[in-house]
Amino acid sequence: MAQEQVEEYLEAIYDLESRNGSAKTTAIAKCLKVAPASVTEVLKSLSDKGFVQYEPYQGATLTEEGKKIADTIKRKHRLLEVFLTDVVKLNQEKVHDEACRMEHTISEETEDALCRMLDAPAHCPHGSPISPCNKGVGSCAECDSAGKTDMPVAIRDKKIIPITDLNPEQKSRIAFIRGDCKVVQRLSDLGLTLGTNVSILKKTPMGGPVEILVRRTKLAIDHAIAENIFIESPGPGET
């Protein structure tokens, strides 16, 4: 099975799963415009490779491994959308389809270069969040300087999520802050340095500020800034 096909399937399952909880065979077929029978076949093969969990008649869900690949593809897709919209100024209607084709072919190196050139955008032109890369860097400035000196950057081994995804009373450590130097400086002056334990106290509705606790200090932080503060994903049992 071609890599591109694998990626297309994982992406479709990712979308359906986040919308409906799981991806039904018929839904996948409709989404990818293929026959349901061939979907079943592909799902079996994806399941053998360990990318999805597949129960006949129940539909498929992504495994950790599958989610990782889908995440990367989504990131490439949305970065490309920003690039095609902001730099190439392509017609809005064509952006999605074009990105759909390009996402499978660009290398990781190109993905990084795109991210740097576009100043690490947080959202695609349609408003969906662009997840941060999985590099072992603490900030975009670091990635920038690494890009200039061709310094090899290690890959982060833990999954990271925006602090806004944390549930109240959960705790984790800051892994990465995306944003311009002034904001990063301000946050670190207030105690949000890398590796610091933080927890969420309150989220306000409709994308209002989040209240976080760091070093015994309570801070209210704008939602858009908080979305760019990434933390190590706490395991399911941890609080």
Place this chain on the structure above:
Amino acid sequence: MSGCGECKGCSTGGESKIKNADYTIALAGNANVGKSVIFNQLTGVDQIIGNWPGKTVERAEGLLLHKGKRIRVIDLPGIYSFSTYSMEELVSRDFIALEHPDAVINVIDASALERNLFFTIQLLELAPPLMIAVNQIDLAEKKGITIDNAKLSTLLGVPVVPTVAIRGKGIPALTDAITGLMQDHPVPPVLRYGKEVEERIGKIISLLDTVTTPYPVRWTAIKLLERDPAIVQLINGQAPGIAETAGSLAGEIESIHGEPVCVVMSAERYQIADRIAAEVITMRSPGEGPQKKSLNDKLDAVALHPVLGYLAIIAVIGGLLLWTFLIGAQVSAFLTSFLSQFEQYEPVVSGPLMDILWNGAFTGFIAGVTLVIPYVLPFYILLAVIEDSGYLTRISVMLDRGMHKLGLHGKAIIPLILGYGCNVPAIYSCRIMETPKQKTLAAFLVTLVPCTARTVVILGLVAAFVNIWWALALYAFDILLIIVAGRVAFKVMPGESVGLIMEMADYHIPSLSVVLKQTWARTKSLIWIVFPAYIIGSAVLQGFYAAGLLNPVNDLLAPVTVLWLGLPAIIGITLIFGIIRKELTILTLAVIFHTTNFATVLSPVQLIVLALVSMLYIPCISVILVLASEFGWKKALAISATEIVMAIAIGGIAFRVLGLWM
């Protein structure tokens, strides 16, 4: 968020107003640590609140008499760091480094020791004679935090005094320690960073032999390493190579740590702060202490609740306005009738020029008194209570999302609420916003907020002679207009905006001295700016009146007032008067029509249109002056012109639309 500083204009030139002081000491520390309370405890009533020379940053100073010595106390702005994030930070570090105070008292919050020590470490680098007041130890105890003050003193090498400033506890010990500090001059040990950083600081220090700066050498080296723009510029003026070398050393650190050097330094400082805090703090284990929800959490559960929170805001702000205007109207009526024994508002058109001018000046004074004392003062006292309790930060959080629509963030709600009292202190309070764009934008929107004077006009014209609902509709329309104008201005204005990053201090019982000081700071700007403008402006207008310039003015304005707005020609002059004082619109009208029953001379539509135009057409002269002093004449005039055009356009449309069914 307290002490953000709205007053200005009293201390000019920068030289101290407190004469013959034997010593000068400064209070430094984060915001919300009780620094202002300690300042008030030390200095009592003898306070001067002004501006730092040439800067729009508040400077408070007072006099402490101790053992026969006169000690000048400067309250520095509440800041978290000595980077160049804000003007407050620059002003504070230059004061400590350049004016060499005899002692600096670092007030720190016992409940958040790490964050406060982060700033202490930076203070120590500036190497003033330093001591520490660990404040709010009672609140920390409640949270199970006990601090070993003796150990903290040993570790930092400076005197440490525990205080509960709000109850005056520890203040005598503090004053004794200050005198002790000024005699002993203890030299604290240098707090060392990690090896990579420390090596490079050493290298830079060795280069700095050839230059002379007013700053300590080690501090200069650290700032060069942090690529601090002001210091880099200073050194470049003397020896261009050094900053470059420092820059490449900084680059090395960046490639080791993989972060901007200033962030590395913050992390390093926090490491030191964490280490010290861990050594001096004893936490009561969770088992022993009470684990039930604290009162603070319970209050926040309501204040930040998605539904109850908004109801609470409406109740509090609505209550504040209602209280002010219900009480205010009574007191104002009483004061007016009391003062009218001395003089009647009646333009004097004959007699010697001096009498005419005096008459004008006196009525201006009365107008100021009958507005400020009954309305503005109670409003600001109650607002200061709400502010000092910590509730205002919750309002900021709840309304942050909505304020984004205006291109601002939650904190901007403070100037906007203040604006309902008087626009002048409200515009000063726009300093709490971060970027120049956000400051200007907030100030522009403040000028659209109906202050007490405009409320008098709206109530006096519309609520009294049409009905209360139309008056409320005007307020609702005003809020809508602020939203629309905010959105448009946000798109049009150049510059950057940053999002909300704000400390959420715990609630506490408001301190009387802080409330009074805050109220005074705000009301004072009225006395210095609004009163003179009222008095001089009224005298000038009186002169105009006497010189017979009224009819030509009315005729000149007739195309706008009569044809477009559908008002009597005589309104032209009242609108001109309104520039001086908005409530003059109504007073002049009464004089011109020889009646206070406006319903007999103006139709309901005319009353509404007149109130609407008065509400919007131009900030009054005091506001224009303040805008000019904060943002320059260009912006002040641009805002005024925009509002004249807007008010005339809206007034004309309102005249036509309302005419359809009224």
